Amino acid sequence: MANPCARFVCLIVILCSAVPSLATVYTVGDAGGWALGVDYSTWTSGKTFSVGDSLDFRYASGHTVDEVSSSDYGTCTVGNSISTDSSGATTIPLKTAGTHYFICGVMGHCGNGMKIAVTVAGGATTSPSGSTAPPSGVTTSPATPTGTTKTPPSSTVTGSSSAGTLSPFMAVVVTWVVVMFKLVLS
Numbered sequence: 001m002a003n004p005c006a007r008f009v010c011l012i013v014i015l016c017s018a019v020p021s022l023a024t025v026y027t028v029g030d031a032g033g034w035a036l037g038v039d040y041s042t043w044t045s046g047k048t049f050s051v052g053d054s055l056d057f058r059y060a061s062g063h064t065v066d067e068v069s070s071s072d073y074g075t076c077t078v079g080n081s082i083s084t085d086s087s088g089a090t091t092i093p094l095k096t097a098g099t100h101y102f103i104c105g106v107m108g109h110c111g112n113g114m115k116i117a118v119t120v121a122g123g124a125t126t127s128p129s130g131s132t133a134p135p136s137g138v139t140t141s142p143a144t145p146t147g148t149t150k151t152p153p154s155s156t157v158t159g160s161s162s163a164g165t166l167s168p169f170m171a172v173v174v175t176w177v178v179v180m181f182k183l184v185l186s
């Protein structure tokens, strides 16, 4: 069991099992579930929802879960719902950032508080389900043969014959000035 390869596989399994736990499944209303008499604004306050999390609506018969627009949420309008379910256990994956609105489609229930608005932050932790395919175009060609054209550095050699004859004398002069300057400073 001390095989390092087995340890590595074990580490990978632990990491892979830990990553999905980052996505949280929220039971709407906790113990109260999706029902009349639960204050869902209180339930959502203090919670931070991220992309990849899910809402789990648990409810008895006689209720529905309707995802609606913001305006329909405000007016408790049922007819234009984006999605609806009445199975008693509705899991809504929060796939996009922004505010998602859910109401109960039964007459009068939304107006009596069965409405919930969930603001989803744009989470950087996407689920590892392989939805993000890498771009296929590999455009980095490492060998650029045209970039090695050397500019000849011998452009300042020719054409200064007089300076060439003067330079030993000037070197002596400069050296003498520098020596004298050091002597003055010391």
Ligand SMILES: [Cu+2]
Pocket: 036, 062, 063, 064, 104, 105, 106, 109, 110, 114
């Ligand atoms: Cu209801």
